[in-house]
Amino acid sequence: MLESRIKSQEPRSKTNLILKKCQKTYQQPATNNQQPTTNFETLAIRTQTERSQFDEHSTPLYLTSSFVFEDAEDMRASFAEEKDKNLYSRFSNPNVTEFIDKIALMEGAESGYAFATGMAAIYSTFVALLNAGDHIVSCQSVFGSTHTLFTKYFPKWNIETTYFKAEDAQNVEKYIQPNTKILYLETPTNPAIEVLDLEFFGQIAKKHNLIFIVDNCFATPYLQKPIKYGADIVVHSATKLIDGQGRVLGGVAVGKADLIREIYLFARNTGPAMSPFNAWILSKSLETLAIRVEKHCENAIKVAEFLESHPNVDLVKYPFLKSHTSYEIAKKQMKLGGNIVAFEIKGGIEGGRNFLNKIKMCSLSANLGDTRTIVTHPASTTHSKLSDEERNEVGITAGLVRCSVGLENVDDIIADLKQALD
Numbered sequence: 001m002l003e004s005r006i007k008s009q010e011p012r013s014k015t016n017l018i019l020k021k022c023q024k025t026y027q028q029p030a031t032n033n034q035q036p037t038t039n040f041e042t043l044a045i046r047t048q049t050e051r052s053q054f055d056e057h058s059t060p061l062y063l064t065s066s067f068v069f070e071d072a073e074d075m076r077a078s079f080a081e082e083k084d085k086n087l088y089s090r091f092s093n094p095n096v097t098e099f100i101d102k103i104a105l106m107e108g109a110e111s112g113y114a115f116a117t118g119m120a121a122i123y124s125t126f127v128a129l130l131n132a133g134d135h136i137v138s139c140q141s142v143f144g145s146t147h148t149l150f151t152k153y154f155p156k157w158n159i160e161t162t163y164f165k166a167e168d169a170q171n172v173e174k175y176i177q178p179n180t181k182i183l184y185l186e187t188p189t190n191p192a193i194e195v196l197d198l199e200f201f202g203q204i205a206k207k208h209n210l211i212f213i214v215d216n217c218f219a220t221p222y223l224q225k226p227i228k229y230g231a232d233i234v235v236h237s238a239t240k241l242i243d244g245q246g247r248v249l250g251g252v253a254v255g256k257a258d259l260i261r262e263i264y265l266f267a268r269n270t271g272p273a274m275s276p277f278n279a280w281i282l283s284k285s286l287e288t289l290a291i292r293v294e295k296h297c298e299n300a301i302k303v304a305e306f307l308e309s310h311p312n313v314d315l316v317k318y319p320f321l322k323s324h325t326s327y328e329i330a331k332k333q334m335k336l337g338g339n340i341v342a343f344e345i346k347g348g349i350e351g352g353r354n355f356l357n358k359i360k361m362c363s364l365s366a367n368l369g370d371t372r373t374i375v376t377h378p379a380s381t382t383h384s385k386l387s388d389e390e391r392n393e394v395g396i397t398a399g400l401v402r403c404s405v406g407l408e409n410v411d412d413i414i415a416d417l418k419q420a421l422d
Helices: 015-026 040-046 072-079 094-107 118-129 144-157 166-175 198-207 257-270 276-286 289-308 327-333 348-358 388-393 410-421
Strands: 111-115 135-139 160-164 180-186 211-215 233-237 251-255 313-317 340-345 374-376 400-404
Touching (some): 040 094, 094 111, 094 251, 094 276, 111 257, 118 144, 118 211, 118 233, 118 251, 135 144, 144 160, 160 166, 166 198, 180 198, 198 327, 233 257, 251 257, 289 410, 348 400
Parallel strands (some): 135 160, 135 180, 180 211
Antiparallel strands (some): 233 251, 313 340, 340 400, 374 400
């Protein structure tokens, strides 16, 4: 039967099980004894669900809310997790499984679970692993909604967060308390484009027996692999570069199997699961992630270099500019610098607004990681509800602009930015 040929989304227990599945899926019979590849592009393209009886080349959509069972015993054993079988698409679905398997392979993770949005992934990860009275240590520059979780909602449940500034990273141990459970980083950070040393923080987390969680959204697993440096869990907003075309929402968490198991059980009961359709879109997007990100980065460094030379720009932050304070760290842990450039326009908030009003080709949007170049002025838009003090604390100055560099011809991107700055 078809059901017996489809793997469940139940989290994998070992990376080699995923590799064996990958090997079975994409290798021809003549090469079955060949070792599975570890090459990023091939894994992204050839990791698929097992073919159905129709022998399709591309994974089909499994738009079903539920799955059927052969008899009462089959149903009992499946719900008792004695069988590896899909039960209900809130728990698992073949399309979602394929997407998770790809991300887990790319990140070098043991297991994973996919969510409806990036924030669902972040929220579920924290809530599944924390108890009342626990403490988080986090870098200060974090996504606005993550900051809101830390400062507005978690304190209701007696979960406190202590921030450290990037420039004080070497002294992070002084913020660790007896009840600290999680060390959390974004790198590069949103929107300040700070780069934090994953190897250093991995050592700190191990020393103090902390769960080390990294938001790898800006880098993607193509540019940076936090698990290599000691991260226990990596989270992504798949809405961004993983989709890459501004179409669907999604999030994913991958990492150690025992931790993902807790996240899976929480999500299974609370319902923030990724839809099969979005998973199908995102899995297809991963097939072109490497080539897209290469071009994004190629354009972004040229845009960053142009902005550094413009008289109406005070400061440019891009990980692979030598002027970036953490340039050497970025070169150590990132393959390329990513597609996000942050820069400070002269004239403060009004300078930022005037710049946006003069933009002609680039999009004014709060999204990022799209094929289209997007410019955002956080102080007057995404972070406008924060006080001046709160914005300054997380590196959002009045004239800061975040540019998500797209895949258009770079000369056209620069021409639009230039005329708006001039």
